[in-house]
Every structure is written in C-alpha cells, then in structure tokens.
Amino acid sequence: MNRGVKLGLASVAIVVAVLAAWPSAAAVAASSKPAVDPSVPVPVNGKLVSDLDARGRCLFDNDVYPAGGVGFRDSSLPYDDLESVPRAEQTLRAQVLRRHADQVMEVSFTGSAATVTVSKASVRGVVPTVDDLATGDRAATDALATLRAAGRQVVVESLDAPSLLDVCEIRRVIGTIATKISAISVTPNAAEGKVDITVSAESIPLVETTLRSFASWIRVESGDVALASRTADSAPWYGGARLNRWDGAFLCSTSFRFNNGSQYLLTADHCGPSGYKWYNNGDMYTGGYVGYSASNLGAYGVDTAVIAGSSYGAKVYTGSTTSNSSIAANGVYPNSALQYGDQLVISGAASGQGNITATGLGETCIWFSNATYQYCHLLTFSAVGGVCIGGDSGGPIGVYDPASGRLIASATVTGTRNPTSSDHWCYGTNISAAIYLWGGGTIG
Structure with missing residues (x-):
C-alpha cells in the first residue's frame, strides 16, 4: 500500500489501543495451527509464575515480579533501561510490597513525592516510617537513598484501607x-x-x-465492561492495523513490534488462541496474511500475544481509520511515571487516533464471561467520544516523545467500560508484564 508520512502529533503522552469480540467456537475450530516454529518466543519465566504461592501470585498480578527469572539484570524488575530515579521508584515499590504486602496497599508516585498507603488495621495504631519499611532490605534502602538525593519526598499515609x-x-x-x-x-x-x-x-x-x-x-x-485499521495494510505490517479472522470477521488490532530472537507483532491474548491465523481487511482468500498467534500469555493473567509468520515494521498508524500515516514506535515507557491527567492517544483499527487520559488508579483486574482467564496488569484510562471501542483490542498504547518524534510503548488495549457513553474508561495491559514472561526483549 501507499503509506504516507506521519501525522503531526501534539507534544503530549500518546496511547494507541484496541478492543475485540471473542471468536466463536466454529471460528476457532476452522483455524489451523502451523508447524511449531522453534524461534517463537516462549514464556521462559512462565513456570516461575505458575509455581508461585497465593502471596507471590498476588504480588505478580500487581506488577511485582518474582526473583529468579531470566532476561534482566535485576531478575525481579524488568526496568533495565530506566534512568536512576524511575528505577529507584520501581525498586522501592517492589521491595516494600514484597516485604509488607500484609500492611501496605500501594506505593504511589506523583511528581516529586511518593506515598506509601498502609492499612490502619494492620499496623494497629503504630504507623511505620518509610525507613522502617525499608529496614533490612539493601535494595530498598539504596533506592530510598537515590530518591532522597534527587529531592524526592517519601511519606507514609495511614488509612482505613485494605492491604x-x-x-x-x-x-x-x-x-x-x-x-x-x-x-x-x-x-x-x-x-x-x-x-x-x-x-x-x-x-x-x-x-x-x-x-x-x-x-x-x-x-x-x-x-458495562466489554472486550474492547487500519485497512489494506501490507508487510511489513504496522501497529494499529486491522485484524480479521479466517472468514473476514473484524476482531482486533495490531500494536508494537516485539524483538526476542526474531521480530513479532503484539496483539491481545483474548483476540484468539495460540495458532489462530490473522488477515488484514479480508478473509483467508482475499485478505493479506498477517501471521498467527504464536505465544499467548492468558494462562498467566496477561492479555498479550505475539503474531509470527510474516515481517513486521517498527511503526504504528496515526490519524483516522482509513489513514495511511504512521509514526515510529520503540522503547518501553515506565508506567509508574504516568500522572493523573496525563494525555495519551489511542489509534485503533476501529476508532482511529484520539486522546485518552491517565486516571492515576492502581492495577486493575477484569473477568470476562467470554474469555478463559482473569486478566490483571491493567492500566485504566479515561476516554471521551468514540475511541477505545470494539475492534481496538490488542492495539498500541504509548507515550509520545517530541524530542525524537516517536511513540514509546506503554500498553496494549484490553477492554472498555461503558463504551457507548461519551465519557468512558479504557483498559490497557502493561507491556512490561509480557516482556518479563518472555524473558526480556525490546519494542521497535
């Protein structure tokens, strides 16, 4: 196809997202699984997650990853590329929650301050300081020292709250x-x-x-909570393109190129099971073959899958649903840096490009009656108008970097709440959880 130049984008954080309908049993049966490709990424850290006890799984579902995995310098935190301060924030959060999940509800970061929310009931009237919570944990105390040296204030707030x-x-x-x-x-x-x-x-x-x-x-x-083109694309396939199933029914969108040994394209786990074949704006006879769902992470509560079997570009579409403009997309954004009110942009195959807003809320989990798994690792955004709707699932959510003119990956769209309302919510799966399970990798 004739891909145009990228559209001008305002200097704001951007998200590209997508929602879908679950394929029917007949559609699943009609798809055929290709021969196993040994180069396809496997969740090498999956067994580690599967073997977690209830406490460990609670932490993982809230983005505190278990140590002992592979692919990262600190095997419990897939934040190798972050600068010292955001890395210290994530380390402090992980270590405090790992040690005090029975007392602490969350460690939140806003601007130059951090708040540790503790449950009044659990601390029995004696509110600990952040130093108390970090005592005996070298990683936590080092992270706290880094934050203080950078002028970051860390306070403990006691509320009638759950741990x-x-x-x-x-x-x-x-x-x-x-x-x-x-x-x-x-x-x-x-x-x-x-x-x-x-x-x-x-x-x-x-x-x-x-x-x-x-x-x-x-x-x-x-x-109403529901599972949430571009059309006429061609290889190398971009993010934000339309995904059709074998009979031409429109289901989902693509998002970012993922690199792990080979190059793949991300979409949502709930769009179709492992082995499911995908086409762009057509059926298996008339549509371009995008590839097949090769490695799905639903069993670990992560709504992400990779598409393999073709070539993929490090760009995502911008503009309307029929636009051919695009923008470079690479890197992973530290979602802890998102503040309440930050603007992001959705650019799904069904809704096109539009703004969505970070809500500042914690990790969301969702159960869908037509999906096999409970999905966690979800970020919550506010959406206005006809963006983040059915057909956008699997699409890219990212932050726009005006200095480089690129989109930095944040999440992929999973679902929406009250999609028929002019003011509704959009849910995106944190991309870091998928990268952790696959043992590392890059976006772009």
Whole structure:
C-alpha cells in the first residue's frame, strides 16, 4: 500500500489501543495451527509464575515480579533501561510490597513525592516510617537513598484501607461468582483506600452480598465492561492495523513490534488462541496474511500475544481509520511515571487516533464471561467520544516523545467500560508484564 508520512502529533503522552469480540467456537475450530516454529518466543519465566504461592501470585498480578527469572539484570524488575530515579521508584515499590504486602496497599508516585498507603488495621495504631519499611532490605534502602538525593519526598499515609493481600483476597472471592456475572472490573484506589468494583446493575446485590465482610473497603458501581485499521495494510505490517479472522470477521488490532530472537507483532491474548491465523481487511482468500498467534500469555493473567509468520515494521498508524500515516514506535515507557491527567492517544483499527487520559488508579483486574482467564496488569484510562471501542483490542498504547518524534510503548488495549457513553474508561495491559514472561526483549 501507499503509506504516507506521519501525522503531526501534539507534544503530549500518546496511547494507541484496541478492543475485540471473542471468536466463536466454529471460528476457532476452522483455524489451523502451523508447524511449531522453534524461534517463537516462549514464556521462559512462565513456570516461575505458575509455581508461585497465593502471596507471590498476588504480588505478580500487581506488577511485582518474582526473583529468579531470566532476561534482566535485576531478575525481579524488568526496568533495565530506566534512568536512576524511575528505577529507584520501581525498586522501592517492589521491595516494600514484597516485604509488607500484609500492611501496605500501594506505593504511589506523583511528581516529586511518593506515598506509601498502609492499612490502619494492620499496623494497629503504630504507623511505620518509610525507613522502617525499608529496614533490612539493601535494595530498598539504596533506592530510598537515590530518591532522597534527587529531592524526592517519601511519606507514609495511614488509612482505613485494605492491604495488598486484602485486595487480592477481594479479587479471589469475586472470582467465585465470576461465572454468574457478564463481566467484572476490580480496581484498587489507594488515594481513597477503596477497591472500586464495576458490574452490571442487576449484579450489584450479588456482589455486595458476597463481599459483605469487606464492605468498608469496597465501592460497587454499575457499568458495562466489554472486550474492547487500519485497512489494506501490507508487510511489513504496522501497529494499529486491522485484524480479521479466517472468514473476514473484524476482531482486533495490531500494536508494537516485539524483538526476542526474531521480530513479532503484539496483539491481545483474548483476540484468539495460540495458532489462530490473522488477515488484514479480508478473509483467508482475499485478505493479506498477517501471521498467527504464536505465544499467548492468558494462562498467566496477561492479555498479550505475539503474531509470527510474516515481517513486521517498527511503526504504528496515526490519524483516522482509513489513514495511511504512521509514526515510529520503540522503547518501553515506565508506567509508574504516568500522572493523573496525563494525555495519551489511542489509534485503533476501529476508532482511529484520539486522546485518552491517565486516571492515576492502581492495577486493575477484569473477568470476562467470554474469555478463559482473569486478566490483571491493567492500566485504566479515561476516554471521551468514540475511541477505545470494539475492534481496538490488542492495539498500541504509548507515550509520545517530541524530542525524537516517536511513540514509546506503554500498553496494549484490553477492554472498555461503558463504551457507548461519551465519557468512558479504557483498559490497557502493561507491556512490561509480557516482556518479563518472555524473558526480556525490546519494542521497535
């Protein structure tokens, strides 16, 4: 195709995202799995995650990765390329939560300050200092020293809030009724010491009854949570392009090129199972063959998969749904640096390019009735207008760097809340979780 020059983009953070419909059983059966490609990335750290106990899995689902993995200098933190201060932030958060998940709800960063939210009930009236929480942990004390040397203030706030382990217990109990509800979103809100739960209006009584013992910590709201082109693309395939299944039905979008031994293209796990074949704007007879889902991470609670079998470019589409303009996309953005109100841009195959806004909320987990897995590692954004809608799933979410004119990868779109509303939410899967499971790799 004739790909044009990239569109001018405002100097703001950008996100490109996508949502999809789950393929029917007939569609899955009709797809055929190609011969196994030994070069396809495998989740080398997957067994480590699978073998975690309940506490360890709670930490992983909240982006505190277990030590002992491969692919990173610090095997518990896939942040090798970060500068010293954001790396220190992530290290302090990981180490404090790892050691004090029964006391601490979250470690949040805003501007030049950090807040450690602790549960009043767990500390029994004696509020620890951040030095108390870091004592005995060299990585935590070194990170704290780095932050203080940079002028960062770290404070501890005691609230009538759940600890991180309490948050995970709320999620576990919700999982016992997940099959009775169409979709559930669970999002910790450390600033208010609450866990926000979104379900359909008719399901609120069931949720409130089931979570009666957590009543002071939860806030249940009604809402529609759903799984969330460019057209006529050609190899090397770009991000933000339209993905059709074998019979031409439009499902998802592509996002970023991922490099791990070979080059691949990212999309969402829920778009189709491993081996599922993808085409661009056509069926298996008339559409360009984009490749097949080669390594899916749904079993680990991560809504990400790689597409293999063709060639892929390090760009994503911008502009309208019929645009041929694009922009370079490379690098991984430290999502801890996203502040409330930061602007990002979605550029999915169904909605085209538009702005979305960081909400500053914690890691969200979602259950979908038509998906096999509970997905965690989700970032929450506010969307206005017709962006982040069905067909955008799997698409890129990134931060625009005006100095280099590139998009820095942040996430891939998983779903949306109240998509028919002019003001709704968009959920994106943190790309770092996928990179950790695949044992490292680069974007671009």
